[in-house]
Amino acid sequence: MNPAPRTVVSPPRQVVRAVLTEALESKMGGEVVVKSATVSGRIFVVEHKVAWTVLTGPGARSFSTALIDAKLVSREDVEQVMAECRKSGGNFCETLVSWGLVPRDTLRDLLCHHVRAQLDTLFGLTEAQALFVPQPRSYSSQLTFELAELTADTMQPQPAVTQSQSPSGPPVLLEGEVMANVKQALEEAMKIEGAFAVCLADANSGMTLGSVGGNATFNVEAAAAGNTEVMRAKLKTMKALGIKDRIEDMLITLGEQYHIIRPLAAREGLFLYIALHRANSNLAMARFRMADVEKTIQL
Template sequence: EITHTRHPAGRLAVPPSLVAALQRGLTSPGGEVVLQNGDQVARIFLARGWVAWVVTQGVPYKLGDVLESRAGIERKQLRPLLEECRNTGTNFGECLLSKGLVEREVLRGALLRHIAHHFLGLLRFADGALVTFKERPRPYGSELLFDVDELIGEAAMLAGSVPAPPPTDTLAPAAERIPGCRALFLVDVLQSHVRAAWPEPIMHPSTSLELGRAITDLVRGPLAERLVEALGTLVREDMWIHDMLLVSDDDVCVLARSEMRPSRVLCVVVRGGKSLGMVLSRARELAQELA
């Protein structure tokens, strides 16, 4: 039975349809819980009553980022190992352990943090999603599996550890650093919402919700995936949109993504006639500071 379905502060609710699908899957030999809401898709892979993996389309958190920050493994070390695992069918986690690159508990913590980020990502579109379980038992050559309550608990901890949004008096001096700035919005694309806005109040809550979703779709949605697919072997599959400029004769809109926290995007609206390079440079600086 799944017991930890809500964060203590009430901010992490797991929809009943997802709970039911997970409970069905956890009592089976294994398979996939699939969530689909429009063009948004997520999969939870289950094996022998445990969670093996979670992948959510468009979530900016990459396994390489987590392994580098928590286990100290550089990306240049990971790439040949990934290729080796693809060719041999070896479990990636077990490969890292066999090479002596990381201790088991450190690796387990990094993997748990990674799939918890993806679990949080799927919750943003889980309400109203089509949720199904497909029984597809498959051998997992690894004991790096997770209890579902452990996963939900980690995701709840992540949700509860999100810092408060910057107050308006923080955004106001930031706006002064961009000549002609008309508005600033700090958006969390993992949760699809505007965390802070200047000037405040600037829009109706429903409009704010739509803005959060629109920016999320731009930087995390199918646009980047279609581009990567079109470029084929010229690029890596894990590319994502970092910055974006939308330009008209009268206005410029810049989306700048934080390097340190990729789920945070700063949206800057500026009157036209300004240097695009200057606006983009300032937006990038502020994205790092405000994230």
């Protein structure tokens, strides 16, 4: 008697894990860029270890938010540390330790849990695209992790934290609220006279974190991705010239359009990108309004 046929369910292909494994084997290091219909992410690899992760999507939180939620630092502390890192080029976590804000062991444990949670989300994506971008990268911190540390079953679960009021600032935004905030800011930017497309993009990966407007002849996401090279080139030139200053905005003037690139002062690597019809826009007012829009974005 033949046994009854069984339905075999194949496990989802571990695309992100496979690409990350490739990246960890690379001598050069670099970053793994992940994109799906709901979640985008980047995994930074240095010297065969995971150094940092950035995740955008439902349920994701930034590490600074995790620190504030755990009541280890205040929002004001985070802003001061970020300002110092932008000025000196230092590492965010190492600066927290050197300033005596968070003990190294405590910080490492929280960072390990944070990165692990983000990797769990990325590994669970069944229809994601992942790409390893080899890139020589210096990293001024020893707070990096073997993949085994981030996937070990022996890690103790992190106690849940609830949304809390920062002692020196407004309530911490969770990811859903962050995305709503970004959308609201972009919609406000679209009210600028002459605007027909705007987005918030990541200069390192070229990914768009939110967009409004555009049409069949102008893909704002593609335009933003292409202009990441403009951002990188300008930053590289400033470094070569020894210019220690920040870019307020960059203007590209076309025959019929203005394109304005405005990096976010509060979040290195992110920038606002807006396209305007030149015939019916006021450039000075547009730049002024973009500065106001930037201030409303909370990440």
